[in-house]
Amino acid sequence: MKTKNFIKYTILYVLLGIGAVFMIFPFFWMITGGFKTSQEIAAFPPLLFPSHFNFDNFKFALDTAPFAKYFVNSVVVTISSVSLSTLTTILAAFAFSRLEFRGRDTIFALLLALMMVPFEMIVITNYRTIINMGLLNTRLALIIPFTSSIFYTYILRNFFVSIPESLYRSAKIDGCSNWQYLWKVMVPIARPSLVTIILLNSIAAWNSFFWPMLVTNTTAARTLPFGLYAFMTEGGARNEYMMAAATIVVLPMMILFFFARKYIVTGVSKGGLKG
Amino acid sequence: MKLGFFKKKDKEPKVEFTKKWEPFVFLLPFVIGVTIFTIYPLFNVIFMAFKENFVLLTGKYTGLGLKNFELVLKDRYFIQGMQNTFRYVLIVIPISTCISIVIATLLNNKIRFMPFFQTAYFLPMVTSATAVGLAWKYMFHYQYGIVNYLLGLAGIDPIAWLTDVSSNFTALCVYGVWNMLPFTIILLLSGLQNIDKLYYTAAKVDGASTLRIFFRITVPLLLPTIFLTMVVNSISAFKVFHELFPLWSGQPGIAYNLFTVVYYIFYQFRGLTPPKYGVAAAAAVILFIVIFIFTRVQMWIQKRFDN
Numbered sequence: 001m002k003t004k005n006f007i008k009y010t011i012l013y014v015l016l017g018i019g020a021v022f023m024i025f026p027f028f029w030m031i032t033g034g035f036k037t038s039q040e041i042a043a044f045p046p047l048l049f050p051s052h053f054n055f056d057n058f059k060f061a062l063d064t065a066p067f068a069k070y071f072v073n074s075v076v077v078t079i080s081s082v083s084l085s086t087l088t089t090i091l092a093a094f095a096f097s098r099l100e101f102r103g104r105d106t107i108f109a110l111l112l113a114l115m116m117v118p119f120e121m122i123v124i125t126n127y128r129t130i131i132n133m134g135l136l137n138t139r140l141a142l143i144i145p146f147t148s149s150i151f152y153t154y155i156l157r158n159f160f161v162s163i164p165e166s167l168y169r170s171a172k173i174d175g176c177s178n179w180q181y182l183w184k185v186m187v188p189i190a191r192p193s194l195v196t197i198i199l200l201n202s203i204a205a206w207n208s209f210f211w212p213m214l215v216t217n218t219t220a221a222r223t224l225p226f227g228l229y230a231f232m233t234e235g236g237a238r239n240e241y242m243m244a245a246a247t248i249v250v251l252p253m254m255i256l257f258f259f260a261r262k263y264i265v266t267g268v269s270k271g272g273l274k275g
Numbered sequence: 276m277k278l279g280f281f282k283k284k285d286k287e288p289k290v291e292f293t294k295k296w297e298p299f300v301f302l303l304p305f306v307i308g309v310t311i312f313t314i315y316p317l318f319n320v321i322f323m324a325f326k327e328n329f330v331l332l333t334g335k336y337t338g339l340g341l342k343n344f345e346l347v348l349k350d351r352y353f354i355q356g357m358q359n360t361f362r363y364v365l366i367v368i369p370i371s372t373c374i375s376i377v378i379a380t381l382l383n384n385k386i387r388f389m390p391f392f393q394t395a396y397f398l399p400m401v402t403s404a405t406a407v408g409l410a411w412k413y414m415f416h417y418q419y420g421i422v423n424y425l426l427g428l429a430g431i432d433p434i435a436w437l438t439d440v441s442s443n444f445t446a447l448c449v450y451g452v453w454n455m456l457p458f459t460i461i462l463l464l465s466g467l468q469n470i471d472k473l474y475y476t477a478a479k480v481d482g483a484s485t486l487r488i489f490f491r492i493t494v495p496l497l498l499p500t501i502f503l504t505m506v507v508n509s510i511s512a513f514k515v516f517h518e519l520f521p522l523w524s525g526q527p528g529i530a531y532n533l534f535t536v537v538y539y540i541f542y543q544f545r546g547l548t549p550p551k552y553g554v555a556a557a558a559a560v561i562l563f564i565v566i567f568i569f570t571r572v573q574m575w576i577q578k579r580f581d582n
Binding site (some may be wrong): 006008009012013015016019020021022023024026027029030033041042043044047062085087088089091092094095098099103104111112116117118120121122123125126127128131144145147148150154168172178180197203205206209210213214224225226228229232233236239242243246247249250253254256257258261264265268269270 | 334396
């Protein structure tokens with residue numbers, strides 16, 4: 001029995017190890033590629049590691065394209081759109097779970113139906129709306145279309161519904177206003193759900209590519225992923241520079257993942273990612 | 276996703292907890308955003324799809340009709356896009372699902388180094404597809420790419436993954452499968468954790484082998500989750516589009532051979548001068564119909580297995 005178990009676990013670890021290498025390899029290749037010289041990156045057979053770790057490619061990327069500016073833009077856009085949408089989400093989720101008004105559940109069901117509208121469809125009109133608002137090539141254009149999320153409202157509302165209604169009733173009878181109840185009772189209880197929503201939303205905002213590509217053409221308003229793409233198409237596309245720049249884009253989310261892995265993984269398994 | 280809003284109301288004495296104006300105030304910021312950026316564009320795009328010879332700048336069009344749909348359905352790029360998209364879904368979904376079932380089953384054991392494995396398998400979920408796409412581009416390089424090097428070790432001649440029309444699609448699928456794995460593994464893993472341990476204990480008492488347990492217990496009991504992830508993944512795979520940007524610098528394949536449905540929409544209103552908004556809108560409506568069908572299937576599966 002013991003040897004059987006040993007064989008079983010050996011096979012298990014070998015298979016998992018092969019899979020893990022396959023999954024993580026592009027990241028390994030990206031980061032080590034960023035440190036390679038132009039000869040090393042074109043070496044055949046390929047070199048697993050650079051001969052020494054010099055930061056020349058990173059320096060070149062930061063000097064040629066305004067990645068520092070892109071980075072600031074990404075931070076500003078992510079923080080603003082996530083905080084605004086979290087606020088509207090909390091308020092709406094509360095209204096749909098506790099407040100009483102006519103047609104509440106019908107309206108909510110209609111909103112859920114809207115979740116299947118693909119973003120790639122409505123983008124045509126949204127692009128024009130941004131032009132009409134005079135927001136083309138501004139960071140605001142990357143923020144305001146994402147201030148209300150049906151998906152996150154749906155997730156949070158379901159959590160709010162699971163908080164016992166009796167708690168609400170007793171608080172109300174004690175003279176608590178809806179506003180107070182929401183911020184003093186509901187939000188603290190829902191903190192794990194909120195953290196998950198904020199994390200998933202931040203990841204989506206940080207990595208967003210399609211929309212920024214449509215509405216930001218100037219370096220002043222670009223965020224990192226589209227800035228990286230522009231660096232490739234405009235900057236001659238040398239692989240060692242590309243890998244260095246790609247590392248700059250990916251690193252913040254990697255760090256976030258190391259610290260918040262459990263939240264992100266359980267969040268995805270419970271709610272799924274935004275489609 | 277469960278719809279939990281058909282709950283029976285509590286039969287308690289009626290107390291007025293909500294002031295008349297309150298729902299309005301709480302909902303206002305949310306509703307403004309949804310109205311301007313989801314509801315309005317939805318109807319606007321549908322209407323636009325029927326406007327013939329629509330010019331965006333002037334807002335003029337010659338009439339209402341089905342001409343845009345006719346143009347779309349006869350356009351060889353759209354037909355190519357549909358074919359590529361369906362081929363992509365039909366290849367990427369089964370492969371990524373099968374790999375994910377195996378990996379999820381392995382991860383469901385009590386194993387050491389869990390944080391390492393979780394990081395390895397789930398990291399691609401949080402990183403920019405554009406940035407990682409560039410890494411894949413480098414790995415797929417014809418002369419010094421690691422993929423061709425490894426194939427060379429196995430005695431296979433180098434393949435021009437990105438620069439040859441016949442290999443483009445395979446490269447896209449490899450990258451697509453890799454991209455899809457983390458999300459699929461997580462969903463299947465949580466499905467596995469919901470299976471009652473009692474089944475496994477019983478099977479072990481009966482002396483069933485590991486493989487037998489896998490095919491006779493794990494897979495059948497996981498089937499609802501498998502179907503569900505397949506449909507959810509099909510929806511996102513059907514929107515395959517931005518994978519093309521890092522790999523071919525924004526072109527759909529090396530020789531405009533990899534149009535997808537979403538790329539076609541994008542191409543009509545951003546790639547052409549002057550842009551053809553009506554045609555883009557008509558293609559978008561078709562996309563919506565396909566996704567609508569997928570979503571109905573998803574709801575049907577959920578309903579069937581929930582009961």
